[in-house]
Amino acid sequence: MEQLNKQVEFLEDKSFSCKVRDWSGKKKRNLSLSEIYMMIKESYRKIHSEKFNRFFNREERSRMCATVLQFKKDTEQKRKLHQAYFCQLRLCPVCNWRRSLKIFSQVSKIIQAIEQDREHAYIFLTLTQKNVSGEELDQELDKMMKAWNRFLGYKKVKDVVKGSYRGLEITYDKESKITKRMYQEKKDYYKKLGLKVGNKNPNFDMYHPHFHVLIVVRKGYFTSKEYLSHEVWRELWAKAMRLDYLPQVNVKRVKGNTAEAVAETAKYVAKDSDYVIEKDLDLSMNVVETLDYALERRRLVSFSGIMKEWHKKLNLDDTEDGDLVHIDSEKDEELEGEMTLETYAWNVGYMNYVRV
Ligand SMILES: [Zn+2]
Structure with missing residues (x-):
């Protein structure tokens, strides 16, 4: 046959x-x-x-x-x-992969359009705060979304930011004990706490929500008087978040190939390996349920200023819920x-x- x-x-x-x-x-x-x-x-x-x-x-x-x-x-x-x-679910590994490709494509197109006049430069910002537990996550995300709007409204920020792309990422710490790899990556941190490989991981079962931000500034920004130092960015984020401590904030000037730089921000929300944990399905059930509720009906990515205008002018559809x-x-x-x-x-x- x-x-x-x-x-x-x-x-x-x-x-x-x-x-x-x-x-x-x-x-x-x-x-x-x-x-x-x-x-x-x-x-x-x-x-x-x-x-x-x-x-x-x-x-x-x-x-x-x-x-x-x-x-x-x-x-x-x-x-x-x-x-x-x-399926369009917020945690689906297939859909999230498609979404990150889509974000990459949209951001690249917007940057290409902005680049035509050659009058801009770009900065990466990573805005973080302390880790939170599963019970605190939903509220923490509310806080972050409000803080982001406050942040964009500050005069110092408004003077500098011509446009932005902002994506939310949440990492989850699934290791109950400190592994060799973890220790090597954050040696100083563990040493300060007096912890060694094999000890209980102090961040186990904690969530780390943070923003990846791409900011469009005018070309002369880095040598101008409106230039904001790392310390200032940090203080402004702490103020927006109403924190009583200084959070970790990362600022980086985007150099060279912008498309490549853009790829770094194009992560989508969460890595599936963080919540599809084959070796511990009970833990997996907990994390999936926590993230499922916390991410429901939220805008996980957003554009502002000149980036938002180009998103519209280029007729790009909804980054998250649009066509995959x-x-x-x-x-x-x-x-x-x-x-x-x-x-x-x-x-x-x-x-x-x-x-x-
Ligand atoms: Zn799906």
Whole structure:
């Protein structure tokens, strides 16, 4: 029978610059998330909680995400996603990967437009505060969002900032003990606390929400009198956040290739490895539930000033809730000549996408 001789064809998707797109890796993590939602759902079924419905929906939606992918392909074998269903959940590994590609594309396009007049320069800001527990996270995010608006309203900031992109990232500390790698990265910190490798991690089960910000300034800013030192940025953020201590703030001038620099801000909210924790599913359930509630209905990314204006002028759609199929992750990503359609479906047996 012809059917049996037909070779199984797995999806091999590469970007125009030949970077492999790891669809199956992301889909596997998406299925792990769906399983975690299922476990949360079951725990609520037992106690007849109304929360059952919420997580029933989450499980279904995430499982259906990106199960069938249809691509357009040109004569040069270049491929572009044409049709797919994406669940749009805030924690979905597939959707978040698509969103970060989309943010990268949008920010790059905006910067290219601004660059035309060659009158601007760019700064990176990382704005942080102390770690918080899961119970405090939701409130802390409210505080940060308000603080961000206050911050943009300060005269000193207004004089300098011509436009900005702001993204929220939350990291979670899942290590109950201090690992070698952790110790090497923050030796001074642990030494000060008198802690060694293998000791209890003082930040275990804590959340670290922070903002990644790209700021557009005028070209002469770095030598002008409105220039703000690291100390001043730090004080302004502490004031906006109403903190009684000076938080960690990182300021960096963007040098050289701006597109590359932009990529650093294009992270989306949370790394899936922080909350899909295979070795500890109970912990995973806790983290997923905490983040799920805290991130609901929030604007996780925002543009202001000249960046917001260009976002509108360039007709870019909603960065978070908009289309995740046509994201134009690369400039000039245009197909040429005659097109064919290719469809791949997720195959549970192979745990991979198979041509259908
Ligand atoms: Zn999804």
